[in-house]
Protein backbone atom coordinates (compact mmCIF):
# COMPACT_ATOMS: atom_id res chain seq x y z
CA UNK A 1 0.00 0.00 0.00
CA UNK A 2 1.37 3.45 -0.91
CA UNK A 3 1.99 5.51 2.19
CA UNK A 4 -0.28 8.53 2.48
CA UNK A 5 1.29 11.75 3.73
CA UNK A 6 -0.06 12.39 7.23
CA UNK A 7 -2.11 15.54 7.92
CA UNK A 8 0.36 18.09 9.37
CA UNK A 9 -0.23 18.79 13.04
CA UNK A 10 0.78 22.07 14.66
CA UNK A 11 0.48 21.52 18.36
CA UNK A 12 -0.22 23.83 21.30
CA UNK A 13 2.05 22.32 23.95
CA UNK A 14 4.97 19.95 24.45
CA UNK A 15 7.50 19.49 27.23
CA UNK A 16 10.35 17.90 25.29
CA UNK A 17 12.76 20.55 26.61
CA UNK A 18 12.04 19.16 30.08
CA UNK A 19 12.94 15.69 28.80
CA UNK A 20 16.12 16.97 27.12
CA UNK A 21 17.24 18.67 30.31
CA UNK A 22 16.55 15.50 32.27
CA UNK A 23 18.55 13.47 29.74
CA UNK A 24 21.65 15.61 30.23
CA UNK A 25 20.99 18.89 28.45
CA UNK A 26 23.22 19.85 25.52
CA UNK A 27 24.54 16.37 24.62
CA UNK A 28 20.96 15.03 24.61
CA UNK A 29 19.89 17.05 21.55
CA UNK A 30 21.37 14.19 19.51
CA UNK A 31 18.55 12.01 20.86
CA UNK A 32 16.02 14.53 19.58
CA UNK A 33 17.61 14.50 16.14
CA UNK A 34 18.29 10.77 15.83
CA UNK A 35 15.67 9.06 17.97
CA UNK A 36 14.77 8.72 21.64
CA UNK A 37 12.17 7.45 24.04
CA UNK A 38 10.67 10.96 24.21
CA UNK A 39 7.19 11.60 22.83
CA UNK A 40 8.68 14.22 20.49
CA UNK A 41 11.76 13.69 18.32
CA UNK A 42 12.55 14.21 14.66
CA UNK A 43 12.17 10.65 13.34
CA UNK A 44 8.83 10.16 15.11
CA UNK A 45 7.67 13.63 14.02
CA UNK A 46 8.28 12.75 10.38
CA UNK A 47 6.42 9.48 10.78
CA UNK A 48 3.38 11.08 12.43
CA UNK A 49 3.10 14.40 10.60
CA UNK A 50 4.06 16.49 13.64
CA UNK A 51 4.89 19.80 11.95
CA UNK A 52 5.77 21.67 15.13
CA UNK A 53 4.17 23.64 17.90
CA UNK A 54 4.75 25.37 21.19
CA UNK A 55 7.88 24.21 23.03
CA UNK A 56 7.40 24.90 26.73
CA UNK A 57 10.15 26.30 28.92
CA UNK A 58 8.99 25.15 32.33
CA UNK A 59 10.64 25.32 35.75
CA UNK A 60 9.69 22.15 37.62
CA UNK A 61 8.74 22.21 41.28
CA UNK A 62 10.60 19.74 43.47
CA UNK A 63 7.68 17.31 43.47
CA UNK A 64 7.83 13.66 44.32
CA UNK A 65 6.36 12.34 41.08
CA UNK A 66 5.72 8.89 42.56
CA UNK A 67 3.64 10.44 45.35
CA UNK A 68 1.83 12.63 42.81
CA UNK A 69 1.07 9.63 40.57
CA UNK A 70 -0.20 7.59 43.53
CA UNK A 71 -2.39 10.48 44.64
CA UNK A 72 -3.89 10.92 41.17
CA UNK A 73 -4.77 7.21 41.11
CA UNK A 74 -7.34 7.79 43.85
CA UNK A 75 -10.98 8.31 42.83
CA UNK A 76 -10.76 11.85 44.17
CA UNK A 77 -7.58 13.84 44.67
CA UNK A 78 -6.47 17.27 45.76
CA UNK A 79 -2.75 17.98 45.49
CA UNK A 80 -1.78 21.21 47.25
CA UNK A 81 -0.27 24.00 45.14
CA UNK A 82 3.52 23.62 45.15
CA UNK A 83 5.53 26.37 46.86
CA UNK A 84 6.30 29.53 44.87
CA UNK A 85 9.61 29.46 42.97
CA UNK A 86 11.75 32.57 43.51
CA UNK A 87 12.91 34.46 40.43
CA UNK A 88 16.59 33.78 41.12
CA UNK A 89 15.86 30.03 41.14
CA UNK A 90 13.69 30.10 38.00
CA UNK A 91 15.87 32.25 35.76
CA UNK A 92 18.83 29.87 35.26
CA UNK A 93 16.46 27.03 34.35
CA UNK A 94 14.68 29.21 31.81
CA UNK A 95 18.03 30.27 30.33
CA UNK A 96 19.12 26.64 30.09
CA UNK A 97 15.98 25.52 28.28
CA UNK A 98 15.91 28.53 25.95
CA UNK A 99 19.53 27.72 25.08
CA UNK A 100 18.58 24.08 24.37
CA UNK A 101 15.88 25.25 21.95
CA UNK A 102 18.38 27.59 20.28
CA UNK A 103 20.88 24.74 20.06
CA UNK A 104 18.28 22.56 18.34
CA UNK A 105 17.77 25.35 15.82
CA UNK A 106 21.54 25.75 15.28
CA UNK A 107 21.78 22.01 14.66
CA UNK A 108 19.06 22.22 12.01
CA UNK A 109 16.51 20.17 13.98
CA UNK A 110 13.85 22.91 14.00
CA UNK A 111 13.22 26.57 13.30
CA UNK A 112 12.24 29.04 16.04
CA UNK A 113 9.26 30.89 14.57
CA UNK A 114 8.39 34.49 15.45
CA UNK A 115 5.40 34.98 13.15
CA UNK A 116 2.66 32.98 11.48
CA UNK A 117 4.53 33.53 8.22
CA UNK A 118 7.61 31.88 9.79
CA UNK A 119 5.48 28.87 10.77
CA UNK A 120 4.01 28.56 7.28
CA UNK A 121 7.47 28.83 5.71
CA UNK A 122 8.87 26.15 8.01
CA UNK A 123 5.93 23.85 7.32
CA UNK A 124 6.28 24.37 3.56
CA UNK A 125 10.00 23.59 3.79
CA UNK A 126 9.37 20.45 5.85
CA UNK A 127 11.19 21.91 8.86
CA UNK A 128 9.83 21.58 12.38
CA UNK A 129 8.25 24.89 13.44
CA UNK A 130 8.90 25.80 17.08
CA UNK A 131 7.28 28.58 19.10
CA UNK A 132 9.22 29.50 22.22
CA UNK A 133 6.78 29.42 25.13
CA UNK A 134 7.42 30.04 28.83
CA UNK A 135 5.02 28.13 31.08
CA UNK A 136 4.87 29.96 34.41
CA UNK A 137 6.39 33.46 34.52
CA UNK A 138 8.44 33.08 37.70
CA UNK A 139 11.67 34.02 35.90
CA UNK A 140 10.26 37.36 34.77
CA UNK A 141 10.88 40.39 36.98
CA UNK A 142 8.25 43.09 37.61
CA UNK A 143 10.27 45.59 35.54
CA UNK A 144 10.11 43.20 32.54
CA UNK A 145 13.86 43.21 31.85
CA UNK A 146 13.83 39.44 31.40
CA UNK A 147 10.70 39.62 29.25
CA UNK A 148 12.40 42.01 26.84
CA UNK A 149 15.48 39.80 26.56
CA UNK A 150 13.42 36.62 26.08
CA UNK A 151 11.38 38.37 23.40
CA UNK A 152 14.58 39.20 21.56
CA UNK A 153 15.56 35.51 21.85
CA UNK A 154 12.29 34.51 20.18
CA UNK A 155 9.71 34.25 22.98
CA UNK A 156 6.21 34.69 21.53
CA UNK A 157 4.00 32.92 24.09
CA UNK A 158 3.73 33.14 27.85
CA UNK A 159 1.66 31.40 30.50
CA UNK A 160 1.62 33.79 33.49
CA UNK A 161 1.32 30.82 35.86
CA UNK A 162 1.82 27.08 36.07
CA UNK A 163 -0.11 25.26 38.82
CA UNK A 164 1.34 27.31 41.67
CA UNK A 165 1.24 30.86 43.10
CA UNK A 166 3.35 33.61 41.52
CA UNK A 167 3.63 37.39 41.80
CA UNK A 168 1.27 37.58 38.78
CA UNK A 169 -1.56 35.29 39.92
CA UNK A 170 -2.30 31.67 40.79
CA UNK A 171 -2.70 28.48 38.88
CA UNK A 172 -5.20 25.73 39.65
CA UNK A 173 -4.19 22.71 41.73
CA UNK A 174 -4.33 19.15 40.43
CA UNK A 175 -7.71 18.51 41.96
CA UNK A 176 -10.53 16.17 40.96
CA UNK A 177 -13.38 16.77 41.04
CA UNK A 178 -13.16 20.54 41.11
CA UNK A 179 -14.00 23.59 39.09
CA UNK A 180 -11.19 25.99 38.21
CA UNK A 181 -12.65 28.62 40.53
CA UNK A 182 -10.20 27.99 43.34
CA UNK A 183 -8.26 31.11 44.21
CA UNK A 184 -7.69 34.82 43.73
CA UNK A 185 -7.42 36.51 40.33
CA UNK A 186 -4.46 38.38 38.86
CA UNK A 187 -2.44 40.73 41.02
CA UNK A 188 -1.85 44.32 39.90
CA UNK A 189 1.52 43.15 38.54
CA UNK A 190 -0.30 40.36 36.72
CA UNK A 191 -2.59 42.87 35.07
CA UNK A 192 0.43 44.93 33.98
CA UNK A 193 1.97 41.77 32.53
CA UNK A 194 -1.15 41.15 30.42
CA UNK A 195 -1.07 44.70 29.02
CA UNK A 196 2.65 44.43 28.36
CA UNK A 197 2.31 41.14 26.47
CA UNK A 198 -0.59 42.55 24.44
CA UNK A 199 1.52 45.55 23.46
CA UNK A 200 4.59 43.41 22.60
CA UNK A 201 2.69 40.80 20.61
CA UNK A 202 3.35 37.96 23.04
CA UNK A 203 0.51 35.44 23.14
CA UNK A 204 -0.94 34.78 26.61
CA UNK A 205 -1.74 31.18 27.48
CA UNK A 206 -4.63 30.74 29.92
CA UNK A 207 -4.16 27.00 30.55
CA UNK A 208 -3.27 26.55 34.26
CA UNK A 209 -4.73 29.93 35.32
CA UNK A 210 -7.56 29.72 37.82
CA UNK A 211 -10.97 30.96 36.78
CA UNK A 212 -10.75 34.42 38.35
CA UNK A 213 -7.42 34.94 36.61
CA UNK A 214 -8.98 33.80 33.34
CA UNK A 215 -11.77 36.37 33.64
CA UNK A 216 -9.27 39.09 34.54
CA UNK A 217 -7.36 38.41 31.31
CA UNK A 218 -10.65 38.32 29.39
CA UNK A 219 -11.44 41.78 30.68
CA UNK A 220 -8.02 43.36 30.15
CA UNK A 221 -6.63 41.76 27.00
CA UNK A 222 -7.68 42.93 23.58
CA UNK A 223 -6.35 39.76 21.94
CA UNK A 224 -8.08 36.43 21.32
CA UNK A 225 -8.28 34.27 24.46
CA UNK A 226 -6.19 31.13 24.16
CA UNK A 227 -5.84 28.00 26.28
CA UNK A 228 -3.08 25.97 24.64
CA UNK A 229 -3.70 22.67 26.44
CA UNK A 230 -7.02 22.36 28.26
CA UNK A 231 -10.14 20.23 28.00
CA UNK A 232 -13.83 20.48 28.84
CA UNK A 233 -15.08 20.46 32.42
CA UNK A 234 -18.37 19.07 31.09
CA UNK A 235 -16.68 15.74 30.26
CA UNK A 236 -13.94 15.68 32.91
CA UNK A 237 -14.46 17.81 36.03
CA UNK A 238 -10.77 18.47 36.70
CA UNK A 239 -9.68 21.91 37.95
CA UNK A 240 -7.49 22.29 34.83
CA UNK A 241 -10.45 22.03 32.46
CA UNK A 242 -12.62 24.84 31.11
CA UNK A 243 -16.25 25.51 32.00
CA UNK A 244 -18.80 26.12 29.25
CA UNK A 245 -18.79 29.84 30.12
CA UNK A 246 -15.01 29.91 29.58
CA UNK A 247 -15.32 28.06 26.26
CA UNK A 248 -17.97 30.56 25.16
CA UNK A 249 -15.67 33.48 26.06
CA UNK A 250 -12.81 31.97 24.05
CA UNK A 251 -15.07 31.65 21.01
CA UNK A 252 -16.42 35.21 21.35
CA UNK A 253 -12.86 36.55 21.43
CA UNK A 254 -11.88 34.63 18.29
CA UNK A 255 -9.44 32.44 20.25
CA UNK A 256 -8.76 28.71 20.44
CA UNK A 257 -8.57 25.87 22.92
CA UNK A 258 -6.02 23.11 22.25
CA UNK A 259 -7.23 19.63 23.19
CA UNK A 260 -4.90 18.26 25.86
CA UNK A 261 -3.98 14.57 25.42
CA UNK A 262 -3.21 14.15 29.14
CA UNK A 263 -5.42 11.24 30.10
CA UNK A 264 -6.09 12.72 33.57
CA UNK A 265 -7.79 15.70 31.92
CA UNK A 266 -9.65 13.57 29.35
CA UNK A 267 -11.04 10.60 31.24
CA UNK A 268 -14.30 11.19 33.07
CA UNK A 269 -12.72 9.64 36.18
CA UNK A 270 -9.77 12.08 36.11
CA UNK A 271 -7.20 9.24 36.25
CA UNK A 272 -3.80 9.65 34.60
CA UNK A 273 -3.89 6.24 32.85
CA UNK A 274 -3.02 5.49 29.24
CA UNK A 275 -5.74 2.87 28.78
CA UNK A 276 -8.47 4.94 27.22
CA UNK A 277 -10.36 4.79 23.92
CA UNK A 278 -9.83 7.67 21.50
CA UNK A 279 -13.61 8.09 21.54
CA UNK A 280 -13.12 10.01 24.79
CA UNK A 281 -11.04 12.61 22.94
CA UNK A 282 -13.81 12.88 20.35
CA UNK A 283 -16.34 13.54 23.12
CA UNK A 284 -14.29 16.55 24.24
CA UNK A 285 -13.79 17.72 20.64
CA UNK A 286 -17.51 17.37 19.89
CA UNK A 287 -18.38 19.41 22.96
CA UNK A 288 -15.86 22.13 22.09
CA UNK A 289 -17.24 22.32 18.56
CA UNK A 290 -20.81 22.45 19.88
CA UNK A 291 -20.00 25.31 22.24
CA UNK A 292 -17.45 27.26 20.21
CA UNK A 293 -17.70 26.19 16.56
CA UNK A 294 -14.99 24.38 14.62
CA UNK A 295 -12.90 27.54 14.11
CA UNK A 296 -11.93 27.63 17.79
CA UNK A 297 -10.76 24.07 18.37
CA UNK A 298 -7.13 22.98 18.07
CA UNK A 299 -4.68 20.48 19.55
CA UNK A 300 -2.37 20.96 22.56
CA UNK A 301 -0.97 17.52 23.26
CA UNK A 302 1.16 17.96 26.41
CA UNK A 303 3.53 15.38 24.84
CA UNK A 304 6.50 14.67 27.12
CA UNK A 305 4.63 16.27 30.01
CA UNK A 306 1.80 13.82 30.59
CA UNK A 307 0.51 10.28 30.19
CA UNK A 308 -1.16 10.20 26.75
CA UNK A 309 -3.62 7.61 25.39
CA UNK A 310 -1.87 4.35 24.53
CA UNK A 311 -3.29 4.36 20.99
CA UNK A 312 -1.33 7.58 20.34
CA UNK A 313 1.76 6.99 22.48
CA UNK A 314 3.94 9.68 20.86
CA UNK A 315 3.94 12.10 17.92
CA UNK A 316 4.29 9.04 15.69
CA UNK A 317 0.75 8.10 16.76
CA UNK A 318 -0.93 11.34 15.67
CA UNK A 319 -2.42 9.71 12.55
CA UNK A 320 -4.48 7.48 14.88
CA UNK A 321 -6.22 10.58 16.23
CA UNK A 322 -6.72 12.03 12.73
CA UNK A 323 -8.17 8.69 11.64
CA UNK A 324 -10.48 8.66 14.66
CA UNK A 325 -11.76 12.11 13.65
CA UNK A 326 -12.41 10.83 10.11
CA UNK A 327 -14.16 7.72 11.38
CA UNK A 328 -16.28 9.96 13.61
CA UNK A 329 -17.47 11.84 10.52
CA UNK A 330 -15.34 15.01 10.60
CA UNK A 331 -14.83 16.42 7.10
CA UNK A 332 -11.25 16.96 5.87
CA UNK A 333 -11.65 20.76 6.06
CA UNK A 334 -12.60 20.50 9.74
CA UNK A 335 -9.71 18.13 10.46
CA UNK A 336 -7.24 20.55 8.85
CA UNK A 337 -8.57 23.43 10.94
CA UNK A 338 -8.18 21.44 14.13
CA UNK A 339 -4.80 20.01 13.14
CA UNK A 340 -3.14 23.33 12.22
CA UNK A 341 -5.38 25.89 10.47
CA UNK A 342 -6.95 27.41 13.57
CA UNK A 343 -3.58 27.84 15.28
CA UNK A 344 -2.17 29.66 12.27
CA UNK A 345 -5.17 31.99 12.04
CA UNK A 346 -5.20 32.92 15.72
CA UNK A 347 -1.42 33.44 15.87
CA UNK A 348 -1.61 35.75 12.88
CA UNK A 349 -4.26 37.80 14.70
CA UNK A 350 -2.39 37.78 18.00
CA UNK A 351 1.10 38.53 16.73
CA UNK A 352 0.20 40.53 13.63
CA UNK A 353 1.67 39.69 10.23
Ligand SMILES: [Zn+2]
Nearest residue numbers: 135207208229
Ligand atom coordinates in the same frame (compact mmCIF):
# COMPACT_ATOMS: atom_id res chain seq x y z
ZN1 LIG B 1 0.94 22.52 31.34
